[in-house]
Amino acid sequence: MGEMLSHEFMVRAFIAGILVGTLLASLSVIVALKKLSFMGAGISHSAFGGIAIGALLGVDLTYSALVFSITIALLIGWLSRRGRIHEDISVGVVFAASMAVGVVCLGLMRGYSIDLFSYLFGSILAVSQEDLALAGAALAASAVVMIYFYKEFQVYCFDEEWAKVSGVNVDRLQDVLLTLIAGAIVVSIKLLGALLVSALLVIPGAVAYQLASNYKVQFPIAIACSLVSVILGLTLSYRFDIASGAAIALSACGIFLVSTIFAPKWE
Amino acid sequence: MSAPYVAQMENVTVLYRGIAALDNVSLNIQAETITGLIGPNGAGKTTLLKAFVGLVKPDAGKVRVFGHPPGKAHNLIGYVPQLIKVESNFPVQVREVVMMGRYGLIGSGRFPGLDDREAVDEAMARVNIGELANKRFGALSGGEKQKTLIARALSSRPRLLLLDEPTTGVDSPSQDIFYQLLHELKKDLGMTILLVSHDIGVITSHADDLICINQKVYSHGAPGDAVGKGLIGEAYGCEAEILLHGHSAPHRVVGVHSHRERHDG
Numbered sequence: 001m002g003e004m005l006s007h008e009f010m011v012r013a014f015i016a017g018i019l020v021g022t023l024l025a026s027l028s029v030i031v032a033l034k035k036l037s038f039m040g041a042g043i044s045h046s047a048f049g050g051i052a053i054g055a056l057l058g059v060d061l062t063y064s065a066l067v068f069s070i071t072i073a074l075l076i077g078w079l080s081r082r083g084r085i086h087e088d089i090s091v092g093v094v095f096a097a098s099m100a101v102g103v104v105c106l107g108l109m110r111g112y113s114i115d116l117f118s119y120l121f122g123s124i125l126a127v128s129q130e131d132l133a134l135a136g137a138a139l140a141a142s143a144v145v146m147i148y149f150y151k152e153f154q155v156y157c158f159d160e161e162w163a164k165v166s167g168v169n170v171d172r173l174q175d176v177l178l179t180l181i182a183g184a185i186v187v188s189i190k191l192l193g194a195l196l197v198s199a200l201l202v203i204p205g206a207v208a209y210q211l212a213s214n215y216k217v218q219f220p221i222a223i224a225c226s227l228v229s230v231i232l233g234l235t236l237s238y239r240f241d242i243a244s245g246a247a248i249a250l251s252a253c254g255i256f257l258v259s260t261i262f263a264p265k266w267e
Numbered sequence: 268m269s270a271p272y273v274a275q276m277e278n279v280t281v282l283y284r285g286i287a288a289l290d291n292v293s294l295n296i297q298a299e300t301i302t303g304l305i306g307p308n309g310a311g312k313t314t315l316l317k318a319f320v321g322l323v324k325p326d327a328g329k330v331r332v333f334g335h336p337p338g339k340a341h342n343l344i345g346y347v348p349q350l351i352k353v354e355s356n357f358p359v360q361v362r363e364v365v366m367m368g369r370y371g372l373i374g375s376g377r378f379p380g381l382d383d384r385e386a387v388d389e390a391m392a393r394v395n396i397g398e399l400a401n402k403r404f405g406a407l408s409g410g411e412k413q414k415t416l417i418a419r420a421l422s423s424r425p426r427l428l429l430l431d432e433p434t435t436g437v438d439s440p441s442q443d444i445f446y447q448l449l450h451e452l453k454k455d456l457g458m459t460i461l462l463v464s465h466d467i468g469v470i471t472s473h474a475d476d477l478i479c480i481n482q483k484v485y486s487h488g489a490p491g492d493a494v495g496k497g498l499i500g501e502a503y504g505c506e507a508e509i510l511l512h513g514h515s516a517p518h519r520v521v522g523v524h525s526h527r528e529r530h531d532g
Contacts, residue, residue, distance in 0.1 A: 033357070033358075147376075148375055148376045149375060149376075150378075151367075151370050151373065151375075151378075152370070152375060154359070154363075154367075155367050155370055158353065158357065158359055158364070158367070159351055159353070159367070161322060161348060161351075162346075162348075162351075162367060162419075164321070164322055165320055165321070165322065165341060165344075165346050165371075166341060166367070166368075166370045166371035167338070167341045167342070167371045168370075168371075209356065209358070210356075212358055213356075213358050213360075213403055214358050214359075214360065215358045215359055215363070217358075218358055
C-alpha cells in the first residue's frame, strides 16, 4: 500500500475515487428506490456522445460531456413525463441516439488523438488536479442539494402522488435529480469510464436496499460499499495493470453478490 | 343559516383522452359535514377527489377549496388515496409515513421539530396505530396500511379530509370504529369530510349529505332524498333494487347494469 501511494497519480486516483464514490453512492440510494438504474446507465453512455462532440469541436472534453449529458438527462425526463411512452423506451431511444452521435463524430475526425480508451473504461493515470477540484465541487453541490431536498426525495420515491399533494413540484425535483446524476457521471468518467460509471450509480444503492430497512441508514451503507469498491478496485488496477473502471465495477459486483447471499429476510 | 362552503366546483369538466370523467359538474361541500360520494365504477369519483386536491386539472370550470385554487390550499387538505402499492422491502417505517403528512408544512431544507413529532403522535393515537410506529410499512396488512394513510392525512391537522374508499380491506368492527372516528373529527375538530364509498347502506347512515355521480351529478342532498327519488338507480344505469338492512337503511344496490360505455376514473 505504501509503495502504491508513493506515486502522485495513485494518490490523486484515491482522492478522486473517494470523492466520486461518495457522490455516486449517495445518488444511488435514490436510483435504487426510484428504479432509475436503466436511466442512469443511459445517461452515462450518452456522455460518450458528449466526449466525441467535444473532440470534434476541439473544446474541453469534460465540459462538453457535462453540457451534453445534462441536456440528455433533462430530455429523458421531459420525454418520460409526456406520458405517451414508458420511461425505459425514452431512455433507450436517447441512449442509442447519443451513442450514434458519438460514433459519427469520431468517424468525422481524421487521426484524433484523444485517449478514447481511458474515457470509455477509466484510467488511474488520467485523473488531473483539475478533475479533483471538479469532483470536490460536484460532491459539495450534490450534498447541499440532497440535504435540502432530503424529505422531498424520500416522499418522491415512496409515493409520488403524495409528494404532489404536499406541494412538491415533482417535475422540477426530477429535473434536479437528473441534473445531479448527469453531473456526477461526467466528473467520474476519468476514473470509471463512461461505460462503467453506472456501476457505482446502481450497485451501492442496490446493496443498501438489500441490507437496510431504513431510508436514513441506506446512505452510509451505500457510501461504505462504494468506498470499499473504489479502494479494492484501484488496488487491483495498480497491481494487475487493468482499467480502473473495470476493476472498481467488478469489486462492486462482488460486494453485491455477497450482500445478496447474506441479506436479511424481511418479515 | 347554513354553514359556509369549504369546497366548490363550478361547471367542472375533466377529459381523459377526449372522454369525460366529469361532465359539467357543479357542487358545494358545506363546512363541518360528512359527505358521502357514491356512483358506479368509472363514475369519476376518484377524479372528483383528485380535482379537489389538485392532482387533476379540469379542462373546463373552476375548483375552489377554502376560496383558493387547490394547489394553494394543500396544507388545509388531508387526502387518503385508495391503497398505494409499495414494495414490501421499501425502507420506510409507519412513523415516517405519517410524518410525510407534515412535509408540506415543514418545507424544503428543514427537518421535523417537536410540533411535528407531537402532531404525528396525535394522529397515530387517533387511529390507534401507536404500536405499529416502528414497523416497516410494506410489512403491514391492508387494513393497517389504510389506517397509516389516514393518520398521514390527519397529521397536518387539515380542515378538509378527502377519503377515497377508505374502508377497503378493513373488517366490520374496524369500519365501525372508523366511522366513529369521522364523527369525532367533525364534532371535536370541526373538520369537513368527503368520502368515496361503495357501501351505500353504511354511508347513508353516517353521512349528512350524499352525492351520487356518474360523470354528472345525479343527486346531492340528504341521503334519504336520493334513495327516495330513485336517483341512485338512475346514476348506476340499472334497475336498482335497494335492499333494506337493519334500521331501514338501504344496504346495497343490486340490479342489471345496462351496457353503457364507461372508463376508469
